[in-house]
Amino acid sequence: MHVNYFVIAVLAIALIPLIIWAYLILTELIVSRTSRKLSRNLRPWLWLLPTLSLLFVFLVYPALNTVYLSFLDAKSANFVGFANYRYIFTDPNMLIVLRNNLLWLVLFTLFCLFFGLLIALLADRVKYESVAKAFVFLPMAISFVAAGVIWKFMYEFRPAGSPQIGTVNAFLTAINPSFEPKAWLFDRSTNNLALIIVGIWMWTGFAMVILSAGLKGISEDLLEAARIDGAGEFTIFFKIILPLLLPTITVVATTLIINVLKVFDIVYVMTNGNLGTEVIANRMYKEMFNYRNYGRASAIATLLLLAIIPVMVMNIKRFNAEGSHE
C-alpha cells in the first residue's frame, strides 16, 4: 500500500512540473499562430490560468460560500438570518471563547514585541549575537504540536511533597520551598496564561529577527552623533530608535495579530479547549466535526475573516505604496 503512495508521490513530484511545462509550450504553440495582437492579449491569461483556477476553487468560491452558509442552519437547509451571529455574541460559552481570543491577542502581541525588541537591542551589542538570536529563533522551526508537547512537559504537575518532574513546578519549589505546586493547565486562573506563554516562546524569535533587521538599518552615525551630544541610552532609544523602528514594529504587530487570531494547534494539543481555554479556531473545528453545525461553524469563520479585514486592507495599502516606487 505504501509502495503505491510512493509511486504516486514520485510521479506527482516529477510529472507536475513537466505537465506545467508542456502546458506552457502547447499554449504558446497555439497562441503564436494567432495574430500578434490576439496573442499578446491571450498569453497572460493562459499563464495565469492554473493559479487563478486553483485560487478560485480553494479560496475565493469557498470563502463566499462560507459567508452564505453562515446565514443558514446547522444542516445548511434553511435560512436563519443572523441567528448564528446572535449565538456567537450571546451564548455564555462563546463569550468565554471571545474573551480568550482577546487575551491571546493582547498578551501574545505585546509580549512578543517586547521580548523581541529587547533581545534584538541587547544582542546588537554583543559578540555572540548570532548564537543568542539562533537560540531564541529556534522554536519558530518546530511545529506547534511539538511545542505543545514540550510545554505540557514543562507544566507537568505532581502533588506537593512528591518530586516534581515538570520544570516549572520544580524550579518554583526549589527557589521557594513553601511554594504550592500548581496544575498550570487545569487551574482556570492560570491555564490561559500558560497556553499564551507557549505562543510567546514560539513567536518572539520572529519579532526579534525582523526588528533586528530593522535596527541594523538605523544609521550608526546618527546614534553616535546623539551620544556625542550627550544623549543617554534611554533618550536615544525613545527619541531616535523607537520612532525610526515604528514602521517595522507595525509590520511585525500585524503579522502577529493575523496569526494569533487563528491560534489553534497549541490549544488543541494542550487542553483541547477544555476548562475555559477554548479559542475561536478550536470552537470552529468543534462546531464542524463534533456538533456538525455548519451554520455556526461558518459564522465563526466569517467572524475571523471580519477581524482580519483591517489587516488585509493595511497590507494592500502598504503594497500600493511600495509599488509606486517602482
Added chain:
Amino acid sequence: MSRSRSINSQESRYKKALASIPLHLVLILACVVWMVPSVGLFISSFRPKNLIAISGWWEALKSPFSFTLDNYIHVISQGNMGRSFINSLLIAVPSTIIPIFIAAAAAYAFAWMRFPLRKTLFLLVVALIVVPLQMTMIPVLRIFNALGFTGSFAGIWLAHTAYGLPFAVYLLRNFIAQLPGSMIESAEIDGASHPLIFLRLILPTSIPAISSLAIFQFMWVWNDLLIALVYLGGTPDVAPMTVTIGNLVNSYGGGWEYLTAAAFISMALPLVVFFGLQQYFVKGVLAGSVKE
C-alpha cells in the same frame, strides 16, 4: 600626561565592561529560558520509562547516567511514528514543489506581461494571503467528499498547493519584477519564446527566491496540523506526524517517555533545515512577514 590618559581610558574600559554585565546577564538568561524547554524534552526522550516518571530530566545529568533508545524504538515500531514520518514526507515534498512551479508561471505573467486588470488581480492575490483558511474548509470539504478526495494524499496536495499559492506568487513576482528588463528584452529580440525565457532565464536567476520559498512552504506544510486534521479525516494510514502526536497526547496522557521521543522525531527534520539552511529560512520569514 599620556600616562594619565591611558589610565583614564583603561578605567573607562573597565567601567564599560562593568556596565555591560547586566546586559550579558539578561541576554544569557533569555537564551537559557528559551533553550531549557527543548533541552528538557531532548534529554527526557532518552531516559528510561521508570526514571522519567519519578524524577526531573535534570537528574539525568548526574551520575549514575542512565540513557536508552527504547523510547524511540517503541514509538517507531509500535506507535505509528515510522509510518507517520513517511506520511509527513509524502505530504510535504509534493506540496512544496507543485505550488512553486505553478506560482512561478503566474509571477512571470504578473511581472513581465501587460494585460488589463493586472494590478487588480495581483492585489486580490495579496489580499488572499491573509484569508483565514477556516473560511474555506466547509465548502472545500464538501467538494472533496463529492470527489472522494477526503483522506487521500492527492486532496491534501491540492489544498496545500492552493493555500500556498498567494504567498508564493507574491514573493516570486516581487523577485522576478526586479530582474533587469534589458535581459528579457534582448532574449525576446533573439527570438526566444516566453516558455524558453521562463525556463532558461527566469527560473535559474530566481533560485535564491525559490529556495527561500521552498523552505518556508516545506516547514509550513511539515508543521501543519489543522489542514491535515480536516482533509485527511483522522485515518492513521495517511496521518502525518503532527496528527499522530496529537492523538498520542490524548491517549497516553502522562506517557512522557513516548511523547518526548515522538515529539523529537517530528522536530528532527525542521532542526536540520534550521541549522543547515538558516539564512534561507530567515529570508523566507522576513519576506513572509505578510503571510498568514
